[in-house]
Amino acid sequence: MKINYPGNIKKQEFSKVNNYGNRGMTLEDDLNDTNNYYLEKDIAVIYKKPTPIQVVSTNFEKITKAYFKQPSTTDYNGIYKGHYIDFEAKETTAKTSFPLSNIHKHQIIHLKRIIKHGGIGFLIVRFTKLNKTYFLFAKDFINYIEATNKKSVPIIFFEKSGYEITLKLNPRLDYLEIIDKYGGIL
Numbered sequence: 001m002k003i004n005y006p007g008n009i010k011k012q013e014f015s016k017v018n019n020y021g022n023r024g025m026t027l028e029d030d031l032n033d034t035n036n037y038y039l040e041k042d043i044a045v046i047y048k049k050p051t052p053i054q055v056v057s058t059n060f061e062k063i064t065k066a067y068f069k070q071p072s073t074t075d076y077n078g079i080y081k082g083h084y085i086d087f088e089a090k091e092t093t094a095k096t097s098f099p100l101s102n103i104h105k106h107q108i109i110h111l112k113r114i115i116k117h118g119g120i121g122f123l124i125v126r127f128t129k130l131n132k133t134y135f136l137f138a139k140d141f142i143n144y145i146e147a148t149n150k151k152s153v154p155i156i157f158f159e160k161s162g163y164e165i166t167l168k169l170n171p172r173l174d175y176l177e178i179i180d181k182y183g184g185i186l
Contacts, residue, residue, distance in 0.1 A: 046078030
């Protein structure tokens with residue numbers, strides 16, 4: 001299936017369906033479970049944002065061609081203790097750095113706007129081959145990429161400026177714990 005952003009900003013082919021059954025849970029699965037836990041326990045209301053698409057053609061109740069209506073912003077948003085939360089979740093197979101090609105310019109602009117207007121913006125990045133997941137405030141991420149001319153963010157930056165999130169039973173990835181400790185929320 002072919003899906004395009006409006007104005008041909010980016011084209012991407014989706015012809016294969018990956019089978020992750022034997023690879024364990026993906027970052028998205030872990031975050032969705034975590035957000036469901038937060039919702040059920042009345043801790044926070046945070047949802048995965050759907051990506052709006054325009055269906056062009058179908059074949060036997062199956063979408064065969066579609067276009068992105070608009071470039072997506074970030075993956076998740078919601079509210080926690082009266083504060084707006086907005087973040088992007090990414091996985092990488094790289095072992096030493098997070099490639100900046102994994103995040104789009106419009107997503108960085110969006111995170112800058114969230115920060116400017118008093119929201120809490122951040123990234124959650126999983127290094128899948130290392131089995132490590134990091135929380136990085138968007139302001140730290142943006143400061144790094146604007147101060148350097150590199151095409152990736154080294155893992156050492158995540159280790160020094162971010163926070164490793166360890167997997168637990170419930171909540172699976174307790175990222176709100178980091179916001180409580182380091183995000184200025186009382």
